[in-house]
Amino acid sequence: MKNSFLFVFIIFLLTFACSSDSSSDSDTDSNISDPIIPSNLVLDINIIGQTDSAPNGDGSGLITCSANASDAVNYEFRFGGGVTEQSTNGQVDYNFTEEGTNSYSVYVYAYSSTGHYTSTFQTFNLYVEGEGSTATWSEEFNYNGVVDSDTWTHEIGNGDWGWGNGESQYYTSSLNNSIVEDGVLKISAKKEDVAGYEYTSARIVSRDKFEFQYGRVDIRAKLPTGAGTWPALWLLGSNHYEIGWPECGEIDIMEHWGHNPTVIAGSIHTPMSHGDTWTKGTINISDYHEEFHIYSIDWNENRIQFLVDDELYYTYAPSPKDSENWPFDQEMFFILNVAMGGSWFDIDPEFSESTMEVDYIRIYQ
Secondary structure (H helix, E strand, O other): OHHHHHHHHHHHHHHHHHHHHHHHHHHHHHHOOOOOOOEEEEEEEEEOOOOOOOOOOOEEOEEEEEEEEEOOOEEEEEEEOOEEEEEOOOEEEEEOOOOEEEEEEEEEEEEOOOOOEEEEEEEEEEEEOOOOOOOOEEEOOOOOEOOOOOOOEEOOEOOOOHHHHHOOEEEOOOOOOEEEEOOEEEEEEEEEEEOOEEEEEOEEEOOOOOEEOOEEEEEEEEOOOOOOEEEEEEEEEOOHHHHOOOOOOEEEEEEEOOOOOOEEEEEEEOOOOOOOOOOEEEEEOOOOOOOOEEEEEEEOOOOEEEEEOOEEEEEEOOOOOOOOOOOOOOOEEEEEEEEEOEOOEOOOOOOOEEEEEEEEEEEEO
């Protein structure tokens, strides 16, 4: 009888234990939700003030971020340096403050209601103008008619052997070849017979009127088109008349040749490298004649950098420096011109007229 009672008691205990375990497993399963992982995450970065001529923004450093993902209830944006911002709608504005042009990566994490996430990022270049960064000198061309004689002088004629390059134009001071209109300097090369030459154009210089040493130079310009055109924005040493070229040094901020239309060149001419110089760099700009671009140099006592729309494409920094490779510790003056032809390229026989437009010249020192 005792053995029978003991057997029944053991069966009861086993049944109760199994029932309790089964109930516990059921309760645990009901409290765990299936994970929800956001999908199709897209991040868009809008750089404020971005245009074709200012691809890195207007200098404010402002961006707007827009993120969207399926099944996301919250977004976390990470801007570097431990800086984060939360957003339930995926929209955030942010202001970078480090001066100059820098590369940044913005990350976004999209979270679901279960706390699971997915992420992506976008990398971009952004320009931030320094506080109080104003030009120490500028030519804004905010007038109409002839160029300002307090700053500019017309050089007339065809020079010595076509200004040293076998050029075919005759430079004039006529308003037909150089005029300021609507805040823009226009230098026009034309096919017309003057003084025994088949083409006319203009060349203006700031020699003895404005000369400077060191600084960043920005020139916003739109270039002419047509095989044979040769526009240039450049500098010569102020001692040019005294010691001649190339000893005076030459910095070509921008050169362009119509027969090689998408290539922009920046060049250095010194006693060591001149004429068909090897101290140069190039960059491709396809809409040179349709849009304004900013052609720049940044010149100090150690190097000269060449940029287009704030994109660095060539640096000249000889070491050690000497008189043969560095005649640039002196003041220089501007030359703006559009030449026609040269000893190594031809002019399109169908060419009739084309214009270089200069919006402004600004120097920051």
